[in-house]
Amino acid sequence: MSYFRQYFWRIVGALLGVLGGFLYWRFIGCSSGSCPITSNPYMSMFWFGLIGLLLGSSNKKGEKRVDRQE
Template structure:
């Protein structure tokens, strides 16, 4: 059996899907961190759900693009 080679378009789609998955999972992790661990008012990241989601998404993007 021959192995099908990936085209450059397939590789780009796969990379984009990994990054998108990292963004979504990172945002979810950021929100869960805010919800279960977050503090009241004094913590710059975990006191605001939007900031937690954004920071989680950034970390998820970095991790998604690394693998």
């Protein structure tokens, strides 16, 4: 359970990104097939999921940033 709590926002961000990638491919996508990301649903879902994962991992509460002065 602690694993799920630790990575909750990353998992949610990735799942929302995958869903967003699918919806983008389905409703907006590239009809000609010349777009490398949006012409294929798997590539669209992969890249949007990766972006969602990165955005979800940026939401960390409770960690203090320590700036070192040299």
